[in-house]
Amino acid sequence: MSSPAPQDVPVGSDSIRLGPFLKFAGVLDSGGDVKEAIIDGYVQVNGEIDRRRGRQLQVGDVVTFEGRSFRVQA
Incomplete structure (x- = not known):
């Protein structure tokens, strides 16, 4: 079973x-929640865990959290 297509943002x-x-x-919703999720390793960028809140995302990058995926669009 494949995962759903990422939502464009x-x-x-x-x-x-x-x-x-x-x-x-x-x-x-909050910066505190964001920081905690990233540091705890719950966020993936392009399929790999990334613990850098300041990671620069580019158009086309896919961010995944709790089984939901979001693609950066210009």
């Missing part, structure tokens, strides 16, 4: 940092 530019992206996409 237009960010209005060519890049955004991981922490703000999770809030902007509505994945998590």
Whole structure:
């Protein structure tokens, strides 16, 4: 069984940092929740765990949290 296609999230530019992206996409509500989820290793970028809240995401990157995936769009 394959996972569902990622939801496209237009960010209005060519890049955004991981922490703000999770809030902007509505994945998590607070900066504290974002920080905790990332540090605890619950967030994947392009299929790999990334513990850097300041990770620079580019258009086309896919962020996954709790089985839901979101793709960065310009």
